[in-house]
Amino acid sequence: MAVEHRSGGDGSSRKQRNAGLPDGWQDVFLAALASTSNVAASAREAQVPPARAYEARRGDPAFFARWQAALCEGYDHLEMQLLQRLRDGEIKPASGAKRGTRTFDNATALRLLIAHRETAARQRAIASDGNAETVLAAIDAKIEALRSRARDLPASPADGDQGDAP
Template identity: 55%
Template sequence: MSEPRKKAGTGARDWQRRFLAALAETSNVARAAKAAGVATSTVYDARRKSGEFRRRWQSALCEGYDNLEMELLGRLREGEIKRAASARTGVRTFDNATAFRLLSVHREAVEKERAGRANVTAAEVRASIERKVAALKARVLARQEAEQLEAEAEGRGSHGE
């Protein structure tokens, strides 16, 4: 029996396209490589060898971190449903603190890519990010204060005050 022929457009460009799409979605190299059907060593090797692939990789990571930032903003604005400890089995949870740390770790690379896209300096991008982080912190603190005031009001109400 003869081996099936590959369709036109498959090969390196095809796995790279799938990898970059998954990387933009997940910001996770290992998961993106798995989604593309290649080993992580293959993607790192391609990144070392190709400046164009390296640029597209960085762009996909920036998109992924933009997505993560928007998800975090959504959670901060909408709140999160917390499940009882007894219902944790099979329930997906999100660790916002880890997500914020991950964003901080990759801040420099993201700043460089954004600056290159917008033709602005890294300092301008950094200032913009710092303004966003400060606004996020302010929202979190305001929400925590509101929750504390609400809890205190409920506590006074249950004591007949």
């Protein structure tokens, strides 16, 4: 959706502001923003001043929406990189050793797990298409299976000493 500016309504103001800018700079900028989450680096990649990118964001609602989507994608990439590092560890130099030592940031990994536990549980429920009745029926079935197995177990000699146990 293009935003008209007040200089006659023919888009000439937009053309004047985009004069001298590379064609397709917005697409290049947004692709870089999605991969780096960094406005200044994305503007360099698109060969535009960062102020021009911010101006376009303020003046064009469609560009603003694409900017937000690119930032979300960038944060998703960042989260995946962090998870990779937390899972695989980092090689840090060990003093006096020829090789580094793999270290793990367990505290950060634990904080991430706690922060995303509810989201993960919700996604699992959606994926299994389970509702409350289905979950309760599954729990009841498991309890009944446990009771059935307990009834089928042979009585131990110690059980006879306790009188009439159910």
